[in-house]
Amino acid sequence: MRGLLDQIKNALVYDADKEFYAKLFPDSVPRIDLLRMRKMNESDLPEVLAIERQNYPFPWEQDIFTDCFKAGYSCWVCEEEDKVLGYCLMSIAVGEAHVLNISVDPAEQKQGIGRKMLEHLLSVAKGRAETVFLEVRPSNPRALTLYQNMGFNEIGIRKDYYPAENGREDAIMLAMQLF
Numbered sequence: 001m002r003g004l005l006d007q008i009k010n011a012l013v014y015d016a017d018k019e020f021y022a023k024l025f026p027d028s029v030p031r032i033d034l035l036r037m038r039k040m041n042e043s044d045l046p047e048v049l050a051i052e053r054q055n056y057p058f059p060w061e062q063d064i065f066t067d068c069f070k071a072g073y074s075c076w077v078c079e080e081e082d083k084v085l086g087y088c089l090m091s092i093a094v095g096e097a098h099v100l101n102i103s104v105d106p107a108e109q110k111q112g113i114g115r116k117m118l119e120h121l122l123s124v125a126k127g128r129a130e131t132v133f134l135e136v137r138p139s140n141p142r143a144l145t146l147y148q149n150m151g152f153n154e155i156g157i158r159k160d161y162y163p164a165e166n167g168r169e170d171a172i173m174l175a176m177q178l179f
């Protein structure tokens with residue numbers, strides 16, 4: 001029984017009190033606080049892939065997501081009721097966490113969802129990793145701003161890391177120390 005309760009808690013992260021108050025007083029709770037982080041599963045992939053294909057010129061295909069599930073990576077969707085608004089994936093091993101993908105439906109960007117998902121990943125990594133790493137294209141100022149505002153520091157450049165329209169693009173490598 002205890003195991004089952006832990007599994008439910010682990011799969012669904014939200015504040016039930018907030019939902020209760022939101023029903024009674026709809027204007028009292030900001031929308032961002034009502035969005036739920038939930039573990040991603042195979043049935044989310046059609047929605048996830050639709051967002052992925054809109055957001056990236058070189059999107060991940062379905063097999064990369066299923067490989068992440070198989071590897072036991074931390075894979076999450078951010079949803080409003082039953083609609084997926086964004087998703088994020090992170091690996092954790094030997095004290096290092098790597099944010100592999102973080103992506104918000106273009107129609108839902110600039111409303112704090114990216115920040116909410118990253119905060120969630122950091123809370124998952126706390127206690128399990130000492131450092132969180134991620135890479136970003138220099139041509140992606142929005143993502144870079146988000147990461148820097150949240151306390152990530154630039155630690156280097158990976159030359160020709162990403163495929164690009166005209167050849168390859170470097171990656172800016174960022175890291176955050178967790179205490």
Ligand SMILES: CC(C)(COP(=O)(O)OP(=O)(O)OC[C@H]1O[C@@H](n2cnc3c(N)ncnc32)[C@H](O)[C@@H]1OP(=O)(O)O)[C@@H](O)C(=O)NCCC(=O)NCCS
Nearest residue numbers: 055102103104109110111112113114115142143145146149
């Ligand atoms: C990057 C991404 C995940 C950010 O998600 P988002 O929900 O739009 O971001 P948020 O609304 O949480 O904003 C996060 C920060 O970005 C900043 N920001 C928002 N729009 C911006 C813009 N047009 N230019 C620069 N900074 C911007 C905000 O100031 C905010 O910082 P703050 O919280 O300290 O105020 C989202 O834009 C996305 O999915 N992009 C396409 C996929 C992608 O590039 N993923 C990252 C790969 S490394």
